[in-house]
Amino acid sequence: MSKAAKTxxxxxxxxxxxxxxxxILSIVPKNSVEIVHLGQQxxxxxEAEKSGVKSVPxxxxxxxxxxxxxxxxxxxxx
Numbered sequence: 001m002s003k004a005a006k007t008x009x010x011x012x013x014x015x016x017x018x019x020x021x022x023x024i025l026s027i028v029p030k031n032s033v034e035i036v037h038l039g040q041q042x043x044x045x046x047e048a049e050k051s052g053v054k055s056v057p058x059x060x061x062x063x064x065x066x067x068x069x070x071x072x073x074x075x076x077x078x
Contacts, residue, residue: 007033011057016071020057
């Protein structure tokens with residue numbers, strides 16, 4: 001991942017999401033990924049959808065959404 005890469009990890013705070021967040025932060029520096037808890041930051045759900053996120057946990061790297069596991073559908077968070 002290049003220094004210019006924008007990386008955002010979206011989650012909803014569920015156990016699946018928390019485990020994925022911990023794993024990600026164990027392999028990449030915390031300052032290189034923005035963590036967004038959509039349960040607490042509902043205004044960012046539209047941003048996640050626009051980035052291609054369908055469910056959480058998901059990580060978006062340079063505009064590409066990567067779905068890690070299934071914790072919750074974005075539609076469930078609205």
